[in-house]
Amino acid sequence: MPPSSSNYYCSLLKHCCETRDLKQVKKLHGLIMKAFIDPETFLLNNIISSYAKLGSIRYAHRVFDKMPQPNVYSWNSILSAYSKLGKVPEMENLFSAMPTRDGVSWNSLISGYAGCGSLDQSVKAYNLMLNDGLWHLNRITLSTMLILASDQGCVYLGQQIHGHVVKFGFGSYVFVGSPLVNMYLRMGMVSSARHAFEEVSEKNVVMYNTLLTGLMRCGKIEDSRRLFYDMRERDSISWTTMITGFAQNGLHEEAIDFFREMRSENLEIDQYTFGSVLTACGGLMALQEGKQVHAYIIRTDYKDNIFVGSALVDMYCKCKSIKSAETVFKRMSCKNVISWTAMLVGYGQNGYSEEAVKIFCDMQNFGIEPDDFTLGSVISSCANLASLEEGTQFHARALVSGLISFLTVSNALVTLYGKCGSIEDSHRLFSEMTFRDEVSWTALVSGYAQFGKADETIRLFETMLKHGLKPDKVTFIGVLAACSRAGLVEKGKQIFESMIKEHGIMPIQDHYTCMIDLFSRAGRLDEARDFIFKMPFGPDAIGEWEEVAKLRKGMRDKGLRKEPGCSWIKYKNQVYIFSADDQSNPFLDRIYSELGKLHEKMIQEGYVPDMNSVLHDVEDSEKIRMLNHHSEKLAIAFGLIFIPPGLPIRVVKNLRVCGDCHNATKYISKITQREILVRDAARFHLFKDGTCSCGDFW
Incomplete structure (x- = not known):
């Protein structure tokens, strides 16, 4: 005979939900119907809830329909199932038919609307709930509305809900305070986030970590550092947040130092910690530190982790240790698009453009679909090779896959055609782009400059400025070279000055070379000489044949060779x-x-x-x-x-x-x-x- 204890079956049903075993729930349902002539509502509710949690709404509804006296919990179980599954019409009909509603009922309705991204309907349901009675309001409702406001970027709604949090006495709860802090941080409202943080009386490490992450995301490094040291309790997430934040903000040495301290604390180090410290090693080109981290990874359970493996490939590539990157890549038992892209980009950045194109083909043979970054990177390698034929094939691939809509891909194609001498195709593609950024304009400006089309280069540059876009060092090199080509001395001087004063870009040697050439070609040799003396570094060796001869002899004596032509x-x-x-x-x-x-x-x-x-x-x-x-x-x-x-x-x-x-x-x-x-x-x-x-x- 099967056991007749309701608690016994409820315990088994709970275990089935935890193990996601729908088949076993159905078996238990059959046993319950044999063991009980008239199962109590409590037990039937658990069956409904189990079916609902495992996504089997049809079976849940079948049990619900046969219940002689469903209570509010029964209704809520079905309602909650419709709300996870995003079945809004069914959810609305069921909610309307409910004889009585409690806070769980309203939360299910609001969560259902929020899960579908329906801001207006969620707000409407929230206001109806308040009108129905304040006793329905709880921490879950407020947290759901705060998360919705954060996801939708709705400042007014977030502030309104914050007002309710304070007014109705929920401000001291961590469960509400954490999403409130996170909402303000996602909206860039750091002072409001701090204020909400201070309102919570009993803060736990999770809430500290929330604020810490947000401050780092906003680039508030010193504030993050102070908060970190003020924490009474720090866990692995706290340390990883700091390491990740340092790495993302370019403070690579601090990231590595914090990683060393974290190790000394004997805290658990996960894939995200390893990924961030490897990013820092790559940013510093700190090969030895990167190797030390790699050696430590080998002794952990993360040696075969795909995320960590990809980070190792990226680190070795940034440290220009391509052979080590290849070794790690080949040993990876499982690779995804991130792994392949890391190796492909590494080849491209280290001058192995042909290998980058080859590994892209290998990736396709393994059935890995490229994303926009992968495709953009391989197109850039084609541009470096001036391989127009393959580049146009990738252009076709971008059109078919729809990836051409990504700036990464379209910018790479503009650069490709410019570097391959097809400047008309480059301009045509640029004109067809629905959105352009600084990289798009710079790619076209540089293309015209390299082709010696001075008037078009300058005209494009001026149009770029009118659109409010900020040129970079590469843009100015192209424009100054164009001024030199056209003999536009005053224009070149004006652009050089604006580069420093208006755009805050400190000139490098290439900019000075363009200006010296500009003066020299115009016969203004005194100005060229003065410009040389004003440079913050000495002139290079171009044309200094005697010095070149000495340099060549010194290289021979030391067994060194220059880059062969x-x-x-x-x-x-x-x-x-x-x-x-x-x-x-x-x-x-x-x-x-x-x-x-x-x-x-x-x-x-x-x-x-x-x-x-x-x-x-x-x-x-x-x-x-x-x-x-x-x-x-x-x-x-x-x-x-x-x-x-x-x-x-x-x-x-x-x-x-x-x-x-x-x-x-x-x-x-x-x-x-x-x-x-x-x-x-x-x-x-x-x-x-x-x-x-x-x-x-x-």
């Missing part, structure tokens, strides 16, 4: 990289043969090799041979052989184009009647019919 070109989804006198390319014989033929035709057209572009003390014949085998010439010859006529040849070079190669490419474009686009470290050069878009200035 190289050029690359993309053909059939493969990047071909060339360096001077390259002997590794499988098409070497055809390339050198093509260059030989071109050289003869160029000489006939009047080309004279620029011997000054060779810095080695060798015979003239050897200098000519060396000039003819520069990396960009090898890449161009490759393009002439393999890229079909009618299509532009796109070459990227990691250093500036030398004078001889620039002159030679003009002749090549005229002889072959091909359009050749070269992007060097400074700008674009579009060679066509024997001329260059830069006007021989770069």
Whole structure:
């Protein structure tokens, strides 16, 4: 025979709810109906509540409908079920049919409306409840309304509910005080949050942590620090809040120091603590500290945690330890889009753009869908490679997936087309954007500046300012370079001064270089000289050949090497990289043969090799041979052989184009009647019919 104790079955039903075991609830329901001829209302209410909590509203309603005398608890159980499930019409009908209502009934109705984000209906129900009787009002009602006001950003409602909290004597309760403090902090009303905090008589650690989190979120570092040390009791969340806040506000050393103190307190460290301290290590490029944290993680249960693993990858990438990042990434047993994106971004930030594109393809093969940040990052890598073909494929992917609506993606595409020399496409995409920020404008301004279109660059910059957007250092580099290109000395001086006085941006060496070039090109050499003397740092080594020779000798003596000049070109989804006198390319014989033929035709057209572009003390014949085998010439010859006529040849070079190669490419474009686009470290050069878009200035 089954037991006949109601309490026994209620205990079993409670356990089923905790373990989310609906099947067992149904079995218990059957046993109860066998054990009791006329089950008491208390037991039936527990059955209804169990079905409701497990989302089985149909079974709950079936029991409710068969009850001879349902009480207010019975009604509330069904009403609460409809309110979690968001079934507003059914909830309203049931509420209207209730013979009597209590505070739980009203809370269920208000919570149902709030869960659906219906501010007006929630407020209406709240006011009706107050009219029905103040005895219905409790801490749950007030907390629900405060959370709703916070989520909706409704200051007036929040202040009104705060007034009720004080008026009806709930101000000292932590249960109400915590959401009240959190609401004001989310609305940026720090002083009101502090006032609400002080109103609570018995504050617990949860409430302290709420205020601590909000202060950190608002950047109130010193206030957070004082509150932290005023706390009588601190838990792991308190310490993690401080570490996270320091890291998010750029105070990385403090974050690491607090992590060390937290360890000495023998407190539990979770994934969020590890994630924040690793962010701090990455921000400082503190590789050794990052390795120490990694060693500690290995001894914990978080060594296989996906969140911590992603943070480790990000830390190693920021510390420029790509091999370590790869090792962590490969060892991760489970990876999500955050993990893949961390590795992809790390590749891009460390100059491994080709690897970034490859890992994006690998990610897709594993069935991981990219988010806007992932797609934007891989498009940026395509821009660095000047890989227009792949970039346009990702553009199509953005359109199909709808991710193009995200600024991260659309800004990356504007940059892509600008860096690939398709400035018209860049501008068209910019014009189609429904919303633009400073990055959008800077991307287009920089694109026009790199292409040597001075008037358009300056016009865009001025339009950007009229829209109330704030330019950054990169924006000013582009605009000042454009002023130099157009000989607009006074305009350049005005923009340089406004950068400092109006926008609070301290100039870096690139800004000074643009201004010196601006004065020099205009023949105002005295002003150029004065500008050099005013710089907060010494002039760089450009043109100082004797110093360069000494530097080269010193590098040789120490076994150091400068970054080698190289050029690359993309053909059939493969990047071909060339360096001077390259002997590794499988098409070497055809390339050198093509260059030989071109050289003869160029000489006939009047080309004279620029011997000054060779810095080695060798015979003239050897200098000519060396000039003819520069990396960009090898890449161009490759393009002439393999890229079909009618299509532009796109070459990227990691250093500036030398004078001889620039002159030679003009002749090549005229002889072959091909359009050749070269992007060097400074700008674009579009060679066509024997001329260059830069006007021989770069």
